[in-house]
Amino acid sequence: MSTSRFPIALHILTLLNEAKGNVVSSAYLAGSININPVLIRKEIMNLRKHGFVDSKEGKGGGSFLAKNAKDINLGEVYHSVRSSNVLGQHKNEPNPKCPVGRQINQHLDTLYSAAEHALIANLSKQTLADFAARFE
Amino acid sequence: MSTSRFPIALHILTLLNEAKGNVVSSAYLAGSININPVLIRKEIMNLRKHGFVDSKEGKGGGSFLAKNAKDINLGEVYHSVRSSNVLGQHKNEPNPKCPVGRQINQHLDTLYSAAEHALIANLSKQTLADFAARFE
DNA sequence: CTCATCTGTAATTATTTTTATTACAGTACA
DNA sequence: TGTACTGTAATAAAAATAATTACAGATGAG
Numbered sequence: 202m203s204t205s206r207f208p209i210a211l212h213i214l215t216l217l218n219e220a221k222g223n224v225v226s227s228a229y230l231a232g233s234i235n236i237n238p239v240l241i242r243k244e245i246m247n248l249r250k251h252g253f254v255d256s257k258e259g260k261g262g263g264s265f266l267a268k269n270a271k272d273i274n275l276g277e278v279y280h281s282v283r284s285s286n287v288l289g290q291h292k293n294e295p296n297p298k299c300p301v302g303r304q305i306n307q308h309l310d311t312l313y314s315a316a317e318h319a320l321i322a323n324l325s326k327q328t329l330a331d332f333a334a335r336f337e
Numbered sequence: 338m339s340t341s342r343f344p345i346a347l348h349i350l351t352l353l354n355e356a357k358g359n360v361v362s363s364a365y366l367a368g369s370i371n372i373n374p375v376l377i378r379k380e381i382m383n384l385r386k387h388g389f390v391d392s393k394e395g396k397g398g399g400s401f402l403a404k405n406a407k408d409i410n411l412g413e414v415y416h417s418v419r420s421s422n423v424l425g426q427h428k429n430e431p432n433p434k435c436p437v438g439r440q441i442n443q444h445l446d447t448l449y450s451a452a453e454h455a456l457i458a459n460l461s462k463q464t465l466a467d468f469a470a471r472f473e
Numbered sequence: 474c475t476c477a478t479c480t481g482t483a484a485t486t487a488t489t490t491t492t493a494t495t496a497c498a499g500t501a502c503a
Numbered sequence: 504t505g506t507a508c509t510g511t512a513a514t515a516a517a518a519a520t521a522a523t524t525a526c527a528g529a530t531g532a533g
Contacts, residue, residue: 203425203490203491203492204340204421204425204426204491205425205426205427205428205491205492206425207424207425208424208425208426208427208441208445209427211441211445212427212431212437212438212441215437215441216437219436219437224508226507226508226509227508227509228508232432232435233431233432233435233437233438234427234429234431234432234438235427235429235430235431235432235438236428236429236492236493237492237493237494239492239493239494239495239510239511240491240492240493242509242510242511243510243511245509245510246510246511256509256510257500257501257508257509258499258500258501258508258509258510259499259500259501259502259507259508259509260500260501260502260503260505260506260507260508261501261502261503261507261508262500262501262502262507262508262509263508263509264509275448279424285340287423287456288343288344288415289339289340289341289342289343289344290340290341290344291341291344291345291348291370291371292341292372292489292520292521293370293371293372293521294371295348295369295370295371296368296369296370296371299352299368299369300355300472300473301348301351301352301355301369301472302348302369302370302371304471304472304473305344305347305348305351305472308468308471308472309344309347311471312411312460312463312468315459316456316459316460317456318459319455319456319458319459320423320452320453320455320456320459322455323451323452323454323455323456324448324452327448332444332448335440335444335447336436336437336440336441336444337436337440339519339520339521340520341520341521360479362478362479362480363479363480364479372521372522373521373522373523375481375482375521375522375523375524376520376521376522378480378481378482379481379482381480381481382481382482392480392481393479393480393529393530394479394480394481394528394529394530395478395479395480395528395529395530395531396476396477396478396479396529396530396531396532397478397479397530397531397532398478398479398480398529398530398531399479399480400480428491428492428518429492
């Protein structure tokens with residue numbers, strides 16, 4: 202999935218936080234983020250699956266935070282939308298006849314998991330509440 | 338640019354390290370990485386611009402490391418291929434009429450630079466020599 | 474000096490990924 | 504019972520990536 206999932210997810214969460222418990226429609230979210238409402242609803246599904254938000258169907262429905270913003274840290278958010286390696290991946294299978302090609306993916310994986318761990322540790326220092334507090 | 342630039346660059350550097358100073362053609366590199374030679378030559382240009390490699394034109398030409406593998410740290414390599422935010426970006430401009438939309442990019446930037454700093458710090462703990470030493 | 478083998482680079486095409494759109498069933502409020 | 508939502512699938516459009524083709528220029532070998 203897309204590289205812009207993290208910003209989209211965080212944007213959604215920030216807006217829901219702003220709403221202070223009131224439900225917010227996907228159309229409204231889509232209007233602020235300026236993307237298609239269907240994409241919003243898909244991302245909401247994911248955020249729901251991870252327990253960050255919940256939503257209400259039907260007229261007057263929409264989404265809302267399912268936990269306190271202080272209890273959502275950004276490392277978890279990153280984790281919930283993470284789809285591929287931060288540092289990218291070889292698309293084609295490297296040549297198995299080459300000693301380097303044959304082993305590189307495993308060594309990249311090792312490198313990536315350490316690097317990604319450092320990234321997540323950094324993100325985890327902040328909660329959604331911290332992030333949202335920066336908005337005036 | 339592509340998300341697979343980092344693995345490609347590191348793969349190239351590892352192969353050049355393996356060659357111990359002998360020149361390596363873009364066709365050979367392309368064969369191990371299993372991508373098009375033109376892409377290799379483009380990435381080589383970038384690696385050259387950053388002083389990691391050098392190349393020789395003409396018959397029998399190719400590329401070689403321009404510095405000792407111990408003096409190339411992976412944070413620098415990441416930096417040289419970095420093209421976009423690690424955590425992704427909003428593609429469309431968020432709605433400037435929305436208080437959140439209006440400010441989010443600046444707050445994302447702050448968040449990203451800290452996170453990316455942590456990532457680079459982690460990568461910088463290893464040199465190309467360390468990475469290459471893992472291959473049998 | 475000329476042929477063969479490379480790099481450097483641009484231009485084009487193909488492929489893949491991402492995003493938008495359309496459509497509609499189901500839910501819930503009024 | 505109509506209206507305004509969500510959830511979800513299917514399709515189309517757009518954008519990003521990668522491959523291909525092409526060729527000028529460099530360099531070494533004979």
